[in-house]
Amino acid sequence: GGGIVIDDDWPGYSLDLFSYPAHYSGDLDCVVVPHGVIMDRTERLARNIMDDLGDHDIVVLCVLKGGYQFCVDLVDKIKALSCNSNRTLPMRVHFIRLKSYLNDLSTEDLHIVGAEDLSFLAGKNVLIVEAIVGTGKTMKALLKHVESFSPKLIKVAGLLVKRVPHNSTCLPDYVGFEIPDRFVVGYALDYNEYFRDLNHICVISESGKTKYKI
Numbered sequence: 001g002g003g004i005v006i007d008d009d010w011p012g013y014s015l016d017l018f019s020y021p022a023h024y025s026g027d028l029d030c031v032v033v034p035h036g037v038i039m040d041r042t043e044r045l046a047r048n049i050m051d052d053l054g055d056h057d058i059v060v061l062c063v064l065k066g067g068y069q070f071c072v073d074l075v076d077k078i079k080a081l082s083c084n085s086n087r088t089l090p091m092r093v094h095f096i097r098l099k100s101y102l103n104d105l106s107t108e109d110l111h112i113v114g115a116e117d118l119s120f121l122a123g124k125n126v127l128i129v130e131a132i133v134g135t136g137k138t139m140k141a142l143l144k145h146v147e148s149f150s151p152k153l154i155k156v157a158g159l160l161v162k163r164v165p166h167n168s169t170c171l172p173d174y175v176g177f178e179i180p181d182r183f184v185v186g187y188a189l190d191y192n193e194y195f196r197d198l199n200h201i202c203v204i205s206e207s208g209k210t211k212y213k214i
């Protein structure tokens, strides 16, 4: 399923109801997903993942940069489950870099850095962890690349899935939230490298886009 569905016409939470860095005041419109809700949803995703993949070595493939916070928290939740159950398994984490955004526009060229040799994936359960899936183009290219190293199976965990026009069918296997097609920042999601130090997932304001435009 698509996780927690946030409708297009939902106005979001007022920033006055939450704590957030003072240096971003005026740069954000609203809070879409508060940090606490992200953590609770991630805890349940961890259980679903363990139910499906918990029988064989897992290699987590963290897609940087935006995915690092979700990956840290998801791996922590999986570890917590592992040490409380007799069914434990070694889990490795590998980091790859996808760069495909300048300002808030997706650029055509997708280059995968740090994924040159993934031969250690052969025969493993691979969990690709990505913060946000839009058109699915990036995800599709990455899946094709990972498949070429013949893993035992590949699953994808996406914290956010954006409802975008002509989005490709490839939806993550584990979805945190389905959100409207608006540019969000926070929880390691950036706009020109800013807002990664924001805990909540928020919609950037027009003045914020102007302020940090490259």
Ligand SMILES: Oc1ncnc2c1N=NC2
Pocket (backbone or CB within 6 Å): 066, 101, 132, 134, 182, 183, 184, 185, 189, 190, 191
């Ligand atoms: O909304 C977004 N915010 C940050 N980064 C990305 C987004 N969509 N694709 C990449």
